[in-house]
Amino acid sequence: MRPPEELESSIAEAFDLSARGHDRFAIDRFLAMGSVLVQRAGLREGEHVLEVGCGRGSTLLAALDVVGERGSVMGVDHRPGMVQLAGARVRARHAAGSDVRLDEADKPDFQPGSFDVVLANLMIFQLTDPAAALRHYATLLRPEGRVAFSTVAAPDRSFAAALAAIARFAPKLSAQRGPFRGESTIREFLVDHGYEHVEITEDVLETRFRDAEHWLEWVWANGGRELLDRVPAEALPLARAAAFDEIEAARSPEGDLVLTTAIRFTVAAPKTPARV
Ligand SMILES: C[S@@+](CC[C@H](N)C(=O)[O-])C[C@H]1O[C@@H](n2cnc3c(N)ncnc32)[C@H](O)[C@@H]1O
Numbered sequence: 716m717r718p719p720e721e722l723e724s725s726i727a728e729a730f731d732l733s734a735r736g737h738d739r740f741a742i743d744r745f746l747a748m749g750s751v752l753v754q755r756a757g758l759r760e761g762e763h764v765l766e767v768g769c770g771r772g773s774t775l776l777a778a779l780d781v782v783g784e785r786g787s788v789m790g791v792d793h794r795p796g797m798v799q800l801a802g803a804r805v806r807a808r809h810a811a812g813s814d815v816r817l818d819e820a821d822k823p824d825f826q827p828g829s830f831d832v833v834l835a836n837l838m839i840f841q842l843t844d845p846a847a848a849l850r851h852y853a854t855l856l857r858p859e860g861r862v863a864f865s866t867v868a869a870p871d872r873s874f875a876a877a878l879a880a881i882a883r884f885a886p887k888l889s890a891q892r893g894p895f896r897g898e899s900t901i902r903e904f905l906v907d908h909g910y911e912h913v914e915i916t917e918d919v920l921e922t923r924f925r926d927a928e929h930w931l932e933w934v935w936a937n938g939g940r941e942l943l944d945r946v947p948a949e950a951l952p953l954a955r956a957a958a959f960d961e962i963e964a965a966r967s968p969e970g971d972l973v974l975t976t977a978i979r980f981t982v983a984a985p986k987t988p989a990r991v
Pocket residue numbers: 730745746749767768769770771772773774775791792793794797818819820821835836837838841842937938
């Protein structure tokens with residue numbers, strides 16, 4: 716078991732560690748989700764795509780496969796480590812006009828009408844004002860443009876129980892995903908903020924981890940920092956033990972941990988003046 720000091724310093728670095736972490740863990744959950752998102756968004760050859768909160772670029776690469784040489788992908792992320800890694804992966808494909816920039820996902824700085832599609836893979840619920848972000852994305856889209864984003868429909872039960880166990884040691888946790896908690900609230904939110912033709916589908920995704928240590932490393936390198944940072948340093952060993960008790964329920968007959976998450980994919984188009 717790792718000493719608490721090491722756990723702490725890893726937590727402190729969580730997001731920049733995570734840029735390298737995906738390779739270290741040999742798990743790319745975002746690629747599986749991103750590939751479905753790209754498919755649900757109905758990307759076509761030659762289209763120009765923006766992904767907000769692109770992380771290390773897995774979804775950008777899935778999008779590039781579809782838009783091809785005549786199209787382009789642009790990613791933004793506010794973590795320099797992510798921008799560096801995703802940028803290197805995109806440029807290695809020699810995709811003209813494609814790149815990754817350091818920018819805020821809620822108001823990425825591009826000319827109006829620059830994109831056919833704005834993608835957000837498992838990140839829109841992290842924004843402080845998603846309504847303002849959606850209104851801004853509408854300005855970046857061309858006629859017939861659309862936004863497509865993924866959210867969690869139902870977390871794996873053991874995963875949720877393990878995070879709840881950690882949360883008991885972390886005061887003032889903001890747990891809920893606001894308008895993204897359910898299908899009807901997503902529809903209502905999009906319509907209220909200028910979108911129509913909302914299509915929502917769901918898929919179930921399975922992720923396997925070697926053991927509880929592997930799972931926890933993955934959690935803090937992939938967005939769990941917000942939660943883990945709230946746990947006082949002296950309570951970290953207890954929080955970790957409580958989480959490990961819960962995550963054990965996901966143990967498969969093969970001995971690894973298998974987590975099953977339902978992901979919701981939403982695609983919508985800004986209302987055009989003619990349609991309003
Ligand atoms: C769960 S990861 C998404 C992974 C990525 N979309 C993919 O498909 O591989 C969330 C990403 O969003 C970024 N992020 C979160 N809030 C952001 C914001 N306000 N502006 C820019 N990036 C943000 C994080 O740095 C992180 O890389």
